[in-house]
Every structure is written in structure tokens, then in C-alpha cells.
Amino acid sequence: MRILIAAAALVAALPAAAQTAPQSIPSPILTTPEAKDVWTHAQPEVARVTHVAVDLTADFDAKIMSGKAVLDVLAAPGAREIVLDVDDLDIAAVTDGAGKALEWTVGPRDKDLGSAMTVKLDGAARLVITYKTRPGAAALQWLPPEMTAGKTRPYLFSQGQAILNRTWIPTQDSPGIRQTWEATITVPEGLVAVMSAERIDGAKGKAAGKKMRSFRFRMDKPVPPYLIALAVGDLKFKALGPRSGVWTEAAMLDKAAYEFADIEKMIDAAEALYGPYRWGRYDMLLLPPAFPYGGMENPTLTFLTPTIVTGDRSNTDVVAHELAHSWSGNLVTNATWSDSWLNEGFTTYFENRIMEAVYGAERAAMYADLDWDGLVRDIAENGGQTGATTRLHGDPGSTAGQLDYFKGSVFLRTIEKTVGRDKWDAYLRGYFDRHAFQPQTSAGFLADLREHLLKGQPELELTLQLDRWVYAAGLPDNAVHVTSTTLAAVDAKLAAFKAGGPASAVQPQGWSTQEWQRFLNGLPREMSAERLKELDETLGLSASPNAYVRSAWYVLAIGNRYDPATAGMGDWLKGVGRGLLIRPVYAALMAQGDWGKPLAERFFAGARSSYHPFTQGQIEKIVAGK
Structure with a gap:
């Protein structure tokens, strides 16, 4: 049974002194065992943050954000302290809303979770934290002018998912602790700040003797804190x-x-x-x-x-995906990262439905067919039908590849095909309404599904294999595979080339990114230098402006130690920061031992400073052989 802490009841139970700060009715939290978030130090059942207000100035020279965060707190009766998540923040002071100093401590730093910041409440319902970030804050990337399109002004952006926002905002950084928020961001004149909220105004002002401009933002709907995002440029x-x-x-x-x-x-x-x-x-x-x-x-x-x-x-499926998150992920959010498929699997399914509605069934089938390829590949490369990382629900961050996306979406598509689209769509619409602005778990979703869709039909339950899909490894035998006639045509050209036909017969003019991916990923992994040269010169692979094409081509070329392909590889790796495209290239280089490892090390040394800190960490592990 899902257990919700009723916010109104908690407010009523608070001592009068603790209710002096204004409180909006916060989103409920889940307190079931499966909703326990192991990636936060917070104890939300004791005291939690309901609203965050930051007032920060961006210093591009020092690469720091400085100012204050004002946190509204909802505490259970008798609660004496609140625990926040921080990581490498320089905390100067903590007071209550009236300016009274409060006791606080920052515990030792965990390499993955940062530190627990504990504040003695002393009856306070509002905290004012004065602080600065550090230049290496993992959520923030400061770009020099030369790394921008205009080449004249610097750039700053944040990336908080999954638990990086604790490096620039002291709050409870857990997806199950939804918070409203507001911000004032002050930046050098000539730059513009944007955030993931309603923009209120942008007024000119001065700070520290420099011409500065402040921008104000407001998010009046409770969101998981990883969705607080900033860019300046x-x-x-x-x-x-x-x-x-x-x-x-x-x-x-x-x-x-x-x-x-x-x-x-x-x-x-x-x-x-x-x-x-x-x-x-x-x-x-x-x-x-x-x-x-x-x-x-x-x-x-x-x-x-x-x-x-x-x-x-041809890549607007990415836009459809992020739009779909406005329902699955932003509106109804995984309570913990153990259930990230509730965000990504739902969204991948929903994305495909948007693409079908706008561009037609065949284009949607093309995306779904490629996703199936990715799912089969992820399962095969991670233990097959018994691989522990092929479960949807598991330890946070432990699922293989893009399994949360692909297996999750195929699961939902299988339900759709089994019960019928009309019934499934009606259920999903009701699901988003019932759980709007709330966290969710796998157990909670399955309970809702059984109550509102299955409605006590044991034969349907048996057919769907719900628990096997969510909690077991591998791919259940009722999985629905959507196939594409467009990709079937590509497969025919691929088969002809693999049978010895010339590259000139491929004729890829007008191919979408997805057709290119199907062809390149379907080529034999072992090829002669002559055959690779023919492909490259005929199809223009090494000079392709499409980053998806370059990534797939480089992986194939590296696997065959094809030296000519490495000529422009370093520059390409430096100019593309998207992990999905560069991780396979570095991994392919490292897999080639004495031939590839020196190249990977050299390319990473030249590109490292151009990568987001999160991407730096990922590539570091690959190049270190971890």
C-alpha cells in the first residue's frame, strides 16, 4: 500500500512558532520501504524542504556562484534538526528567517553523495544559508568564449540530474522531495540568464563595481530538485x-x-x-x-x-522525448533512482506516440525498431536473460546501457497491444491525473495498474507478466517488437553489401539519421582495410557532419584498427560533448589495447577541458580501464 505523509496534517501539528514562515501546501512524499532514497542524506519524514529561493551572482573569472539560499522547512512535531545535501559548497553562515544564527555542521564527504549538512532548527521554519560554490562544482560548466558559437562571450550552464544540484544549491537533493522555487540570478551585463521556470523580469543593476544585470524566475509548481536548471550566455x-x-x-x-x-x-x-x-x-x-x-x-x-x-x-524524436517528460518524469516522478524507468521508459513510449501522431506510423515504427535493436544489444552485452543489470527495478544507476528507456518502453507497448490502445490510453491519462506532482515507485505503479486497469482479471495478469517485466532479468517472451519497412529497405542494402556488393550501390542520399544508424551498426565487425576505405570514400563517413554517423563509423573503424579514420578523430571528440556519442568511441579505442589506448589517452587529454564534469568522470573511468 502506498503511504503518503499528508502535508496539511503535518502543518497543523507543528508548534505555532514553527508556522510563522509562509508555507505553500507541499507535494506529499512516499514513505514505503521501496521509496527510501539511498542517494540522499536527507530524512524527509523528520523535516523537509518545501520551497527554495536562491539569490546568486555568477563570477565568470573565479568560476563561482555566490549569494544565499532561503529554504522553507516543514518539520514533524518534535523535530530538532534538518539534514540537507551539499557537495563542495563553502558555507559562510546559517540563520533563521529573523536573522538569528543557527547551529550547523557539514559531515565528511562521500565521493558519490557529497556531505550531509545538519542544521539545528530551534523552532525555525525558514533557513537562510550564505554560501559560495567552488570552481569544480560538478553541476556547473563554465565555458570560455572560444567554446561558444559566437566566440566573444563566456557561457555557463547547469546539469543537475541525477544528484549534482547539491554542488550549487544546498537543499534536499532527492527526486521524491518535490519543492517549489524561485531565483534571482545576477550576471555581467551583455549576458542573459534563463532558467527552468517562469521568467519574471530582467533588471539592470550594479554589483562589486561592475555593470551587472539581474534576472528573476519563479516555479510555483513542486518539482524534484534535479529539475532546477540555469544557463547564462x-x-x-x-x-x-x-x-x-x-x-x-x-x-x-x-x-x-x-x-x-x-x-x-x-x-x-x-x-x-x-x-x-x-x-x-x-x-x-x-x-x-x-x-x-x-x-x-x-x-x-x-x-x-x-x-x-x-x-x-530526423532527430526531433529527442524533442518529443523531452516534451513527453513534462508528463512522465516532471509531473509524475520516480521517487528514487532505483525506478528511473518510470521516468525514461514511460517517456520513450510516450515520445513514440507523439512521433506517430505528428509524422505517421512508419516513422514511429522506425524509432521503435531501432530501440528494439538497442534493447537486444544491451541485454546480450550484460549477462543475457540472467544478467542482474537487465532488471528495470534495481540498485540506482545499475541498469545496463539504455535499458531503462528501451525495456521500459517495450513493457508499456506490450501492455498496449494486449489490452488495446483505447483502454490503455484512457488508463494512462487517468494515471497522470491521479499522481500529478507526486513521486512514484515501481510497486506503486503496479498497484495502480492492477486497481485501475486489470481490475481483478487473473488471466490478464498472467498474460502481462507484470512482476517479471519489472523485477526479473532479461526480456519476457510476450515482448512486442515493432518492425519498420523503412529499415527493412536499409537491411536489404546492407545484406547486398555484406554479400560483396559495391559501396556505390548503397546510395544513401536522403537517409535519415536512423537509416544511417541501422546500416552502420549492422555492418560486420571485422572488415578489411580495403573494404573500409571503399565505404569511407564512397559514403563520406569520416567527413560526415552528422555526429551520429561519425560515432558509429569510428566505432567500426577502431574495431578494425583502420588508421586513416583516426586522422580527424581527436578534433571530433573535442568538438562533441554528448556522452552517448563519445563514450562508445573511447571504449572502442581502449578495447584495442596497445594500438588504441595511447590514442584514447591523447584524445582525452586534448578534449578533457571541453567536457562537462560528469562526462569527464565517465571518460576518465573508461580511459583508466575501470
Whole structure:
């Protein structure tokens, strides 16, 4: 049974002195055993943060953010302290809302979780924490002008998922502890700050004798703290519709606007499927290449990698994915990272439904078919049907590859095919309404599914194999595989080439990214230098402007120790910060031992400073052989 702490009851039970600070009605938290978050120091059942207000100044020379955070606290009767998550923050002082100093301590640093910051409440319902970040804050990436499109002004962006926001905001950094928030961000004049919230204003002012400008933001809906996001740069905006638009540097603005022109159609399609979009605006921020992911679903302002801008709109599935997160992930959120498939699997399924509604069933089938390839590959490479990391629910961060995305979406598609689309869509729409602005667990979802969809039908339960999908390894035998006729045509060309046909017969003109991926990933892993040269020269692989193509080609070439492909590899690795595309290349190099390891080390040494700290850590482990 799902157990919720009733916020109103907690407020009523608080001593009068603890109710002096204004409190909005906070989102409930889950207290079932499976909702225990092992990636936080917080004890939300004792005292928790309900609202965060930061007032910070960005110092690009020192690479620090400095100022204060004001936290509203909801504490259980008798609670004497609150525990926050911090990581490498320089804390100067902590007071209550009236300016009274409060006792506080910061515990030893755990290499993964940072430190526990414990504050004695002494009846306080509001904390004011004065602090600074450090130059190496893992959530923040400070880019020099030369790493931007304009080359004249610096850039700053944050990436908080999963638990990195504790490196720039002292709060309870757990997805199950939803918080409203507001911010004032002061930056050098000439730069623009944007955040994942409603923008209130941008007023000029002065700070420390320099011309500065402050921007104010407000998020009045409770969100998991990893969704608090910031970017500062020489940013321009272009409207794409009545509630959507794109921010980016001037050099990329028109390209981005063209690539994302269908966003209003996507929003309409999503609402028709699963209910109203509840976040106001849906804007997008196209970042510099150093951004480590394809996209990040920050409410009101999706962050996107420039690698998806290929001029043919073939990668707008990434936009559909981040939009779908506005329901699955942002509206209903995994309570812990052990259940991240509730965010990513749901969203991958929903993304595909948006693509089908906007672009047709065959294009959606193409994406689903490729996802199936990825799922089969992830399972095969991680222990097969008995591999522990092929479970959906498990230790946080322990699932193989993109299994949360692929196995999770195939699970939901299997339910859809079994019960029928109309019944499934009605259920999902109700699910998002019932659990809006709340955390969720696998156990909670299955209980809801049984109550509102299965309704005591044991034969249907047996057919669906619900527990096996979520808690067991491998792929259940009822999994639904959607196939694509477009990719089948690519497979035919692939078969002809593998049978000895010329590369000139492939004729990839007009291919989408997905067709390229199917072809390149389907090529034999062992090929002669002559055959690789033929492919490269005929299809222009080493010079492709498509980052997906370059990544897949480099992995194939490295596996055969094809030296000519390494000529531009270092520059490419330095110019692409997206982990999904560069991790396989470094891993392929390391797998080649004495031939590849020196190349991996040299390329990483040259590219390291251009990567987000999170990506740096990932590549470091690969190059170190861990």
C-alpha cells in the first residue's frame, strides 16, 4: 500500500512558532520501504524542504556562484534538526528567517553523495544559508568564449540530474522531495540568464563595481530538485508558436528554429493523448557542444544538444522525448533512482506516440525498431536473460546501457497491444491525473495498474507478466517488437553489401539519421582495410557532419584498427560533448589495447577541458580501464 505523509496534517501539528514562515501546501512524499532514497542524506519524514529561493551572482573569472539560499522547512512535531545535501559548497553562515544564527555542521564527504549538512532548527521554519560554490562544482560548466558559437562571450550552464544540484544549491537533493522555487540570478551585463521556470523580469543593476544585470524566475509548481536548471550566455530568442520558442546563440538561432518548427504540433499531440500540458510555456535552449546529453527535460525550458541539428528534422524524436517528460518524469516522478524507468521508459513510449501522431506510423515504427535493436544489444552485452543489470527495478544507476528507456518502453507497448490502445490510453491519462506532482515507485505503479486497469482479471495478469517485466532479468517472451519497412529497405542494402556488393550501390542520399544508424551498426565487425576505405570514400563517413554517423563509423573503424579514420578523430571528440556519442568511441579505442589506448589517452587529454564534469568522470573511468 502506498503511504503518503499528508502535508496539511503535518502543518497543523507543528508548534505555532514553527508556522510563522509562509508555507505553500507541499507535494506529499512516499514513505514505503521501496521509496527510501539511498542517494540522499536527507530524512524527509523528520523535516523537509518545501520551497527554495536562491539569490546568486555568477563570477565568470573565479568560476563561482555566490549569494544565499532561503529554504522553507516543514518539520514533524518534535523535530530538532534538518539534514540537507551539499557537495563542495563553502558555507559562510546559517540563520533563521529573523536573522538569528543557527547551529550547523557539514559531515565528511562521500565521493558519490557529497556531505550531509545538519542544521539545528530551534523552532525555525525558514533557513537562510550564505554560501559560495567552488570552481569544480560538478553541476556547473563554465565555458570560455572560444567554446561558444559566437566566440566573444563566456557561457555557463547547469546539469543537475541525477544528484549534482547539491554542488550549487544546498537543499534536499532527492527526486521524491518535490519543492517549489524561485531565483534571482545576477550576471555581467551583455549576458542573459534563463532558467527552468517562469521568467519574471530582467533588471539592470550594479554589483562589486561592475555593470551587472539581474534576472528573476519563479516555479510555483513542486518539482524534484534535479529539475532546477540555469544557463547564462549571449542568448537570443525566437518564438515558434504562442507558447513555444527557442533560445540559443545568434549563429544557431535560425537553424534551431527550422529544426524545431513542429513543436506546437507535438504539444497538441501530447495533450490529445494524455491530458493538458501543465507548465505554461514550452521553450527550448540549444546549448554549445559541451552539453553532455541529448536533451534534459527541465520544465518550461528543455535543454538540447546541437548534435540533433542536422537540417532534416530526423532527430526531433529527442524533442518529443523531452516534451513527453513534462508528463512522465516532471509531473509524475520516480521517487528514487532505483525506478528511473518510470521516468525514461514511460517517456520513450510516450515520445513514440507523439512521433506517430505528428509524422505517421512508419516513422514511429522506425524509432521503435531501432530501440528494439538497442534493447537486444544491451541485454546480450550484460549477462543475457540472467544478467542482474537487465532488471528495470534495481540498485540506482545499475541498469545496463539504455535499458531503462528501451525495456521500459517495450513493457508499456506490450501492455498496449494486449489490452488495446483505447483502454490503455484512457488508463494512462487517468494515471497522470491521479499522481500529478507526486513521486512514484515501481510497486506503486503496479498497484495502480492492477486497481485501475486489470481490475481483478487473473488471466490478464498472467498474460502481462507484470512482476517479471519489472523485477526479473532479461526480456519476457510476450515482448512486442515493432518492425519498420523503412529499415527493412536499409537491411536489404546492407545484406547486398555484406554479400560483396559495391559501396556505390548503397546510395544513401536522403537517409535519415536512423537509416544511417541501422546500416552502420549492422555492418560486420571485422572488415578489411580495403573494404573500409571503399565505404569511407564512397559514403563520406569520416567527413560526415552528422555526429551520429561519425560515432558509429569510428566505432567500426577502431574495431578494425583502420588508421586513416583516426586522422580527424581527436578534433571530433573535442568538438562533441554528448556522452552517448563519445563514450562508445573511447571504449572502442581502449578495447584495442596497445594500438588504441595511447590514442584514447591523447584524445582525452586534448578534449578533457571541453567536457562537462560528469562526462569527464565517465571518460576518465573508461580511459583508466575501470
